[in-house]
Amino acid sequence: MPIIKLQEQETLARFGISKAIDNFPANLTSQEEKNVKTVLEYMDIAYSPTRSGAAAVSHLCAPGNTFAAPSTFPNAHSAEEYAEDHKRVMNALSDLHIVQFDVVTAKENFVSLRYTATGSHNGTDHNGIPPTGRRAQWTAAGNFVIDEETGLIKHWWKDWDKMRMWKQLGWVRPDNDATEFV
Template sequence: MSPTSLSASEAKRRFGVEKEIALFPENLTTQEEENVKVVLEYMEIAYSPANAGSDSVAHLCAPGNTFEARSTFPDAHTAEEYAESHAKVMRALNNLEIVRFDYVIAKDNTYAVLCTSVQTENFVSLRYTATGSHVGAPHNGIQPTGRRAQWTACGNFVLDSFNAAAGEKPRIRKWLKDWDKMQMWQQLGWVRPNNDEVSFA
């Protein structure tokens, strides 16, 4: 797959998300295209002031899905719980937004299992740049600092397959997140002397 880029208007037309995608595979299968749509829709909701928590993203999440980001959201174990945790962050950074998707990569991997059945694993990986200011609610006892931050984060997703003929869409089954949290904390003034005793995002 050759890499290309999508402007914000092109990404809006193709995926419904009005954010630049700086690096993107040029040719996607139908499955890969649908997988990317689901992941970007999830990200758009999670980073929107309209994020009301788990109910906002439940339609994009497979039953029994898992979420893992031990260093950043240790109490969130599903994609729905992440949306809940992130809604809390957005109450403090009430102008938080994704600036752009630095890259989006998609791969559907179909293979035979013991020569008797076919299994498909659907992967989407992305890196994005976000920004926001602590001008909203207090965050874990820290009053609004008024400071602005910009940081990056990465997400690796595994999605269920879908049956387009039956009107089904893929849904998120697994999500691994890696986030440069300390860069964000330092810029916002959230680093405290007792951070070894306090875990917060």
């Protein structure tokens, strides 16, 4: 399947989200396009400084949906709970945003994406650590299952390069700058 790159304007026209997609399948079915739109809308809201939280994303979440990211969001078990937990991260990193979607792909009711995000710890304390003023850039990935009947998010697995982010922000203790992750 051929891969294309979508510029911000193309992604905006096609999906309503103004972020470039570096790698995207050239040919999707109309249903796969709708599924991608649902996921990108969810991500856009979850990373919005003004619209984040469970109430902002609930219209995109199937009843009884599940979420799994035990190493990064162990207390979140639904897409709405993730949005609430992520809102706390957004409060600490007041300029947190997705730089671009590195890869977005879809097949039937599955949507997978990988994205690059950035932010500075200029907001609230994070786990008792006062704002460091440091900036970080990292990647994360999500694999979504869309409910075939409702077109809403039914399940989401998330992987996030949290330790790289935490090291850059000064959130790794006791000696953040000497810590290496292999």
